[in-house]
Amino acid sequence: MSERCSSSDKGMFEAIVSSNRQIGQRFYRLILEFSGDGAIAFVNFQPGQFAELDLSGTALPSAEAIPEDLHDAAERKILLRRPFSFTDVTTNRDKTFAELLYCVAGPATLRMTTLSAGDSVSVIGPLGNGFSVPDDKKIALLVTGGMGVPPLLHLAKVLTADLHATMIEVIAFAGAKTETELPFEGRLDEISQQLGFSIPEFAMYGIESLLATDDGSAGYHGFITDCLAERLGQSDLASEDIVIYSCGPEVMLAKVAEIAKDKNIDCQVSMERRMACGIGLCQSCAVECRLNGSNETVYKMCCKDGPVFDSREVIF
Secondary structure, rough: OOOOOOOOEEEEEEEEEEEEEEEOOOEEEEEEEOOOOHHHHHOOOOOOOOOEEEEEOOOOOHHHHHHHHHHOOOOOOOOOEEEEEOOOOEEEEEEEEEEEEEEEEOHHHHHHHOOOOOOOOEEEEEEOOOOOOOOOEEEEEEEEHHHHHHHHHHHHHHHHHHHHOOOEEEEEEEEEEEEOOOOOOOOHHHHHHEEEHHOOHHHOOEEEOEEEEOOOOOEEEEOOHHHHHHHHHHOOHHHHHHHEEEOOOHHHHHHHHHHHHHHEEEEEEEOOOOOOOOOOOOOOOOEEEEOOOOOOOOEEEEOOOEEEEOOOOOOO
């Protein structure tokens, strides 16, 4: 495989909000516009990398717009930046546009809902190491759970670009506890779903997609990892022809890593930690990893050495 993608051009930039659109009960799509040095820095942003947003000065929504379970947490001061991966990065002349998908889960993301076109946001990035793009694989399986979708949507675009489209088949697997927790915009028609195109965001790249919910409210009834295991059991491809990319809850990543190990399939996982600084200084995002050829382990920084890791090296 090619080496992982990273960036040495990181910095602090001001981005302008282009739009901030609600797509579900708690899901939003935010588009940021970068110009000047920021546009140059983010134009080569790679799937799996992330950026840190300063939301400390963002206002709270009106009291009636605050979910009941966040009433107590809403007034907390936002001291640290928040990390986000992008679902897409595009350019238009001398501007770079970055789209991120977020879920209202705490005081910071609650404040993000009040951002509107023209507002300014301080952004540090690009940060971390992204997914490596295979040059010898026949099929890529994108496995996401909950809010692990953004970097895999971005990766889906890269894998289906002209350079790779004729070289690799891509299939997406997306799971959540229940249908309302799937961070997608609607469903395709019944015929499309029968053809295997369940998720519009992946279908736009011509990618087959499978849904799974724990309660059976949408798609496969059960864990997305069980759905993945079943699909692999039906495949006649050799393990060396397959690569798995995954992002989501750590318990899901551990299971994906286990499946990949059992079948001797290359697998990359995007880990999540509290990444306060984003550059490895605060040491708050340690991930325990194996040392090659040894029983010893070391701690790597998720923000600096990751957030994407080879699944074989992570101690879950």
